[in-house]
Amino acid sequence: MPLPAPQPRRQVNTRETRFRCFLRDDGLWDVEGELLDTKDELFTIRNARSWQPGEPIHHMLIRATIDSDKVVREISVSMEAYPHGICPQAMAHMQRMVGCTMAGGWRKAIEQHLGKAQGCTHIRELLFNMATAAFQGMERARAEAAPDEVPAYLGTCTAWDVAGPVVAREFPLLYRPRA
Numbered sequence: 001m002p003l004p005a006p007q008p009r010r011q012v013n014t015r016e017t018r019f020r021c022f023l024r025d026d027g028l029w030d031v032e033g034e035l036l037d038t039k040d041e042l043f044t045i046r047n048a049r050s051w052q053p054g055e056p057i058h059h060m061l062i063r064a065t066i067d068s069d070k071v072v073r074e075i076s077v078s079m080e081a082y083p084h085g086i087c088p089q090a091m092a093h094m095q096r097m098v099g100c101t102m103a104g105g106w107r108k109a110i111e112q113h114l115g116k117a118q119g120c121t122h123i124r125e126l127l128f129n130m131a132t133a134a135f136q137g138m139e140r141a142r143a144e145a146a147p148d149e150v151p152a153y154l155g156t157c158t159a160w161d162v163a164g165p166v167v168a169r170e171f172p173l174l175y176r177p178r179a
Helices: 087-097 106-114 121-145 165-170
Strands: 013-023 029-039 058-066 072-081
Touching: 013 121, 029 121, 058 121, 072 087, 087 106, 087 121, 106 121
Parallel strands: none
Antiparallel strands: 013 029, 029 058, 058 072
16 A cells, blocks of 8 residues: 655655575575665765765675574674765674674664664664564574474564464464454
8 A cells, every 4th residue: 555645845865775584505594684875966974075866875784694593603794885984993893793692682782782882873773673584584494394383473463463364364273362
């Protein structure tokens, strides 16, 4: 369903994010995130430089290798475009996330290890959402390997409400109608 028609406006900024999850041959998982920011008009940072319309101001990529328990084993970051010469210094701090788990407490770990001036706002934004990408990819593999297990996503949104029609159809034995 499309959004309602907006008031007259002009586009000034575009942020694109993309996440992918891969199962590796060694049984580990690679979760990748990418962020791309562009402006639709000439953009200038005071006392710095200017970017032409469509020229990337931020283009950042991150790959976290995790195990089946979602523990980060390795992390790689690339800043292809960034607005300030100092920005790439934030990449070294990313190694602090090795050993953290993309599950409960993930956002807290990101803030603890990379919060404020310790890291990069844009990389943190990618990291926050990488856990969801990991969950999506790993859940499908889990469902194929153990189809009789209760899916972790039941009860987490309107569609997967255990009293709702989707659960009634997809998991009738787990359906729990409201009294």
